[in-house]
Amino acid sequence: MTHPTANPISLPLDARPQTLALDAGLSIHPVTRSIQPDISMSVNHMVRPGEGAFSAAGLGDIAEEPYTYARWLNPTVRALEQRMAALEGAEDALASATGVAAIAAVFLSFLKAGDHLVISDVTYAGAAELARSILPDFGIEVTAVNLSRPEELRAALRPNTRLVHCESPCNPILRLTDLAEIAQIAHAAGALVSVDSTLATPVSTRPLALGVDLVVHSLTKFINGHGDALGGITCGRRDLIARMRGRAGVYLGAALSASNAWLILRGIDTLFPRMRQINETAARLAVALEAHPAVERVIWPGLASHPQHALAQRQMEFAGGVIAFRTKDPQAMARQLAAKMRVAHYAFSLGHQRSIVTLLDTEEMIGGTYHLTGAALEDYRRFAGAGVFRLSVGLEAAEDLIADLDQALSA
Ligand SMILES: Cc1ncc(COP(=O)(O)O)c(C=O)c1O
Missing domain, CATH: 3.40.640.10 (Type I PLP-dependent aspartate aminotransferase-like (Major domain))
Structure with a gap:
């Protein structure tokens, strides 16, 4: 070829x-x-x-x-x-x-x-x-x-x-x-x-x-x-x-x-070493976020709490560099994170060398994009609640990211 x-x-x-x-x-x-x-x-x-x-x-x-x-x-x-x-x-x-x-x-x-x-x-x-x-x-x-x-x-x-x-x-x-x-x-x-x-x-x-x-x-x-x-x-x-x-x-x-x-x-x-590093950091961040008092739920295929964890283990060699998490009053938390984060960035997109966080507001996603109703809407809300923060993990030191999100999430 x-x-x-x-x-x-x-x-x-x-x-x-x-x-x-x-x-x-x-x-x-x-x-x-x-x-x-x-x-x-x-x-x-x-x-x-x-x-x-x-x-x-x-x-x-x-x-x-x-x-x-x-x-x-x-x-x-x-x-x-x-x-x-x-x-x-x-x-x-x-x-x-x-x-x-x-x-x-x-x-x-x-x-x-x-x-x-x-x-x-x-x-x-x-x-x-x-x-x-x-x-x-x-x-x-x-x-x-x-x-x-x-x-x-x-x-x-x-x-x-x-x-x-x-x-x-x-x-x-x-x-x-x-x-x-x-x-x-x-x-x-x-x-x-x-x-x-x-x-x-x-x-x-x-x-x-x-x-x-x-x-x-x-x-x-x-x-x-x-x-x-x-x-x-x-x-x-x-x-x-x-x-x-x-x-x-x-x-x-x-x-x-x-x-x-x-x-x-x-x-x-550098895709392979980057993804290995990102995955390792994501695993540590997912655990830290799950333990954070401001976080209600963490969704990451590598966590045992993911509803399809068994499928993730079968189908994915690595659980990946994107973590979704939920907090109370996501709009207020989005403003707080944007103001307080010093290592991660509040921005759109994902998969870059720098960690990125953004809020995907459920009403906006349902009304503007997915138009879900009935059981499908319930299922989306089961994952996303009123909104889900998408954290795209970058190549910063895991300790710095964990400390940054810890302070940014805390009131
Ligand atoms: C899963 C997925 N597919 C496709 C796209 C679109 O990619 P592009 O911005 O390169 O058109 C995105 C962008 O966020 C994405 O997350």
């Missing part, structure tokens, strides 16, 4: 993911023999007359295609695609400008008017709003169910269900989905399964090995890990990724920039 013009380094066939994180997709420059990946900023490339295609319909096997124009394929972006494919155990991958562009690319590539999508009723807000507010305008039927309950998927499936989209752990309540079971049920009904694995990262979970068809990541988060580049990716079977590249990759136009691909490749170099 390496481009014919590249001079790939030859990795042992049994190289472990931590090694692939450094070397997959890396090729040695034929002239300079530089070891660090080079960045190719060129939008276009010299072609021989007749080489390349003007229409995506003419796009052949990507491994054989010459580089022509960067929206189709760029060498630095391709190196990132190869590295992410290797980390997910995928045949191929398609990079996108953002995580949301990757999710949109999945929807645009595998759904058309008259098709039915089943999506988890709690996902990253952008995915929920795209699926539930915009896809129906294009004649796509959408049903949102709690995919942590496989019986809800069974009940939602229709003859025209083409795709089941889940997120595990889901943002912001860290509810898990049993990916192997969902894949089995969806496949029996002839539907594909995509999962947003942004919060898990490939360090923790390998969804394709569990039977999922497409794995989506916001590379903006832990995978780049430094809060300085937006990016997204979808990994999967060669034929599925080829369909995506020929449709959404070319026509959605949300191509990843070479400079962001280069930054993200550099971020991935």
